[in-house]
Amino acid sequence: MAIETCEMDFSQFELSDPVRQAVDNSAYTKPTLIQEKTIPLILNGSDLIGQAETGTGKTAAFALPLLSMLQPKLRETQVLVLAPTRELAIQVAASFEKYGSAMQKLRVATIYGGQSYEGQNRALRNGAQVVVGTPGRVMDHMRRGTLKLDALKAFVLDEADEMLRMGFAEDVRWILSEAPKERQTLLFSATLPPNVREIADEHLSEPEHIVVKSKTLTAATIHQRVCMVGFRDKLDVLVRILESEPTEGVLIFAKTREMTTRLAEQLCQHGFTATSLNGDMQQKQREKTIEQLKSGRSNIVVATDVAARGLDVQRISHVINYDFPHDTEAYIHRIGRTGRAGREGNAILFIGRKDKFRLRRLEQATRQQITWMEQPSEKEVHEQRVAQFKESLCESIEAGGYECLQDLLHDFQKETCVPIERIAAALLKMSHPNLVPAKETKSRRSRRDQNKHGFGDGSISDDFNEDAFRGDDDKSRKRNGRRGEDQDMQKYRIEVGHVHGVRPGNIVGAIANEVGLAGNEIGGIQISTHFSSVDLPRGLPSDVIRRLQKVRVAGQMLRISAWDKGSQRRGTDFRRRGPKKSSHGKRPKNRSAK
Numbered sequence: 001m002a003i004e005t006c007e008m009d010f011s012q013f014e015l016s017d018p019v020r021q022a023v024d025n026s027a028y029t030k031p032t033l034i035q036e037k038t039i040p041l042i043l044n045g046s047d048l049i050g051q052a053e054t055g056t057g058k059t060a061a062f063a064l065p066l067l068s069m070l071q072p073k074l075r076e077t078q079v080l081v082l083a084p085t086r087e088l089a090i091q092v093a094a095s096f097e098k099y100g101s102a103m104q105k106l107r108v109a110t111i112y113g114g115q116s117y118e119g120q121n122r123a124l125r126n127g128a129q130v131v132v133g134t135p136g137r138v139m140d141h142m143r144r145g146t147l148k149l150d151a152l153k154a155f156v157l158d159e160a161d162e163m164l165r166m167g168f169a170e171d172v173r174w175i176l177s178e179a180p181k182e183r184q185t186l187l188f189s190a191t192l193p194p195n196v197r198e199i200a201d202e203h204l205s206e207p208e209h210i211v212v213k214s215k216t217l218t219a220a221t222i223h224q225r226v227c228m229v230g231f232r233d234k235l236d237v238l239v240r241i242l243e244s245e246p247t248e249g250v251l252i253f254a255k256t257r258e259m260t261t262r263l264a265e266q267l268c269q270h271g272f273t274a275t276s277l278n279g280d281m282q283q284k285q286r287e288k289t290i291e292q293l294k295s296g297r298s299n300i301v302v303a304t305d306v307a308a309r310g311l312d313v314q315r316i317s318h319v320i321n322y323d324f325p326h327d328t329e330a331y332i333h334r335i336g337r338t339g340r341a342g343r344e345g346n347a348i349l350f351i352g353r354k355d356k357f358r359l360r361r362l363e364q365a366t367r368q369q370i371t372w373m374e375q376p377s378e379k380e381v382h383e384q385r386v387a388q389f390k391e392s393l394c395e396s397i398e399a400g401g402y403e404c405l406q407d408l409l410h411d412f413q414k415e416t417c418v419p420i421e422r423i424a425a426a427l428l429k430m431s432h433p434n435l436v437p438a439k440e441t442k443s444r445r446s447r448r449d450q451n452k453h454g455f456g457d458g459s460i461s462d463d464f465n466e467d468a469f470r471g472d473d474d475k476s477r478k479r480n481g482r483r484g485e486d487q488d489m490q491k492y493r494i495e496v497g498h499v500h501g502v503r504p505g506n507i508v509g510a511i512a513n514e515v516g517l518a519g520n521e522i523g524g525i526q527i528s529t530h531f532s533s534v535d536l537p538r539g540l541p542s543d544v545i546r547r548l549q550k551v552r553v554a555g556q557m558l559r560i561s562a563w564d565k566g567s568q569r570r571g572t573d574f575r576r577r578g579p580k581k582s583s584h585g586k587r588p589k590n591r592s593a594k
C-alpha cells in the first residue's frame with residue numbers, strides 16, 4: 001500500500017531552495033499527512049510533539065524544515081537527533097544526507113556504539129552541522145568534549161517511546177539538560193506513555209501537539225512470521241518450508257535479477273516447478289509467467305521487487321522474503337501480494353543475525369505482529385510428504401486405470417512368495433525415494449537449535465515489554481521473557497555498578513542496542529556497588545563477547561567476563577588490579593579484559 005499523502009504541494013512550504021530541489025529530485029509528489037501538519041510549525045520555530053509512527057514520512061517531516069533553517073557555512077553542530085538504535089540513526093542520517101544533497105558544505109555525522117571513536121571524532125571535528133546518534137554514545141562524546149552543543153539550534157528525539165522503553169530515559173534527560181536552553185525541541189513518538197509526557201513537560205516549551213493516525217498498512221489476514229536462517233542454509237530452509245507448509249501460489253523475493261534466475265533453477269533441481277520474474281525478461285514473457293501462476297500451471301515464482309510491483313494474483317498463499325527487503329516500504333509491498341481479496345495469507349521473512357534490529361521497524365510499519373518460526377524439522381517435512389502422498393494415492397485409486405497391473409502384481413507375488421505389503425513398500429521406495437524418513441544430521445540439528453535458542457520464539461513486540469523494566473532497582477530482576485530457563489542462561493560479570501549510577505534499564509538498553517540481543521534474551525540483573533551481574537544466553541559467540549567488552553554503560557566499559565567463583569569476591573579492586581592470573585602467570589581463558 002502506498003504512503004498516505006495530502007492534497008498540498010511541497011511548493012506551498014517555505015523550504016529553502018536546495019531542500020526543495022532535493023524534494024523535486026526525489027520520487028515524492030505530495031507531502032504526507034505528518035509533513036503537511038508539522039513542516040510549517042517547525043519552520044515557524046515551535047516546539048513540537050509529533051505523534052506518528054514509522055512509515056508516515058516523519059523523518060522528512062523534521063529533516064526538511066530543519067535543513068532549510070540550517071546555516072551550512074557555520075561548521076558547528078546545529079541539529080542533534082537522538083534515535084534509539086544504531087539502525088534508525090543510520091537511516092535518519094541517510095535521510096538528512098538525501099534531503100541535503102543539493103546543499104553545499106552540509107556534513108552529517110552518525111555516532112553510535114559498537115563502532116570505534118576515531119571515525120566519529122573525525123566527523124565531529126570536521127564540523128558536522130547535523131549529528132544523529134544513539135543516547136549512550138552521544139553522552140560519551142559530550143563528556144569527552146568531542147561533541148559540543150554550543151551552537152545547537154534544534155534537538156530531535158526520534159521514536160521517544162522506544163528510546164525510553166530501551167532504558168535510555170536518564171541518558172536522554174542528561175543530554176537534554178546539558179544542551180543549550182535556547183533551542184527548538186521536537187519529540188516524535190508513536191505513543192505517549194507517561195514517561196514520554198514527563199520528558200516533554202520538562203524539556204519542551206509550549207509544544208504544538210500533532211497526531212497522525214495511520215491506517216494499518218497490511219491486511220490483518222496476513223500471518224507474518226520470521227525465521228532465523230544462516231546465509232548458507234537459506235536454500236535448504238526454503239526447500240523445507242516449501243515441503244512442509246501447505247501452499248498454493250508462492251512468491252519468493254530475491255534481491256537481484258541474477259538471484260531470481262539462480263534460485264528458480266535451484267528449486268527446479270529440487271523437484272519444484274519454479275520460474276523467475278525479473279526486469280531482464282520481455283514484457284510478454286513476464287505476462288506469461290504471471291498467467292501461469294494465476295492459472296495454477298506454475299506454483300512458485302521468484303521475483304525482484306520491481307518486477308512484482310502491483311502483482312495481483314489471488315492464489316498466492318505465501319510470500320517468502322528470501323532476501324531481506326531494502327526498506328519497510330518494500331516489505332509492505334511484498335507481503336501485500338498475499339492475503340488478497342479477503343483471503344488468508346502467509347508472509348515469511350528470512351533474517352540473518354545482523355538484520356535483527358530492523359525487524360521491530362517492520363512490525364511498527366505494518367502495525368502487526370511478526371512471530372518467530374522455527375526452521376521446519378525433518379519430521380515435519382516428512383509428515384507433509386506422507387500426507388501429500390496419501391492424498392495423491394487416494395486420487396489415483398479413485399481414478400482407476402491400473403487394473404491390468406494388478407495381475408502383474410499377483411503373478412509376481414505367486415512367483416516370489418513375498419508378502420504384498422513388502423512389494424508395495426519396495427515399489428514405493430522406487431517411485432518415491434523421498435518418503436524414506438531421513439535422519440537429521442547432527443550439524444543441521446545443532447544449527448537449528450542455535451537459531452532457536454539464540455532468538456526466542458514469540459512476537460518481536462515482546463522484546464522490550466515495559467513490564468520487564470518495572471521494579472528496576474538493584475534487586476535481582478526476573479525478566480518476563482520466555483527465555484527464563486536457567487539451563488539456557490549463563491551469568492556474566494560486568495564492570496559497572498551503583499557507584500557509576502547505573503540502572504538495570506541502562507544495561508538492558510546498551511546490551512540490546514550494541515550487540516543485537518532481544519530484550520527477552522537478557523535475564524536477571526543484579527547491581528552491586530562496583531560491578532553487576534547479568535544473565536545472558538549460554539554460549540554467546542566470541543565476537544559478541546568481544547563487542548560487549550567495549551560497550552559503555554554509565555561511562556564505564558562493561559569488560560564482560562563469565563561469572564566464576566571469584567566474581568563476587570573480586571569486588572571493588574578489580575579495575576585497579578586487573579584480572580587474577582592463573583598459576584602459569586596467564587590470564588584466565590574466558591577473560592579478555594585488558
Ligand code: AMP
Nearest residue numbers: 028030031032054055056057058059060
Ligand atoms: P519514515 O516514516 O520517515 O520512516 O518514512 C517512511 C518512508 O516514506 C520512507 O521510505 C520515505 O522515503 C518515504 N516518504 C517520506 N515522505 C514521502 C512523501 N512525501 N511521499 C512519498 N514517500 C515519502
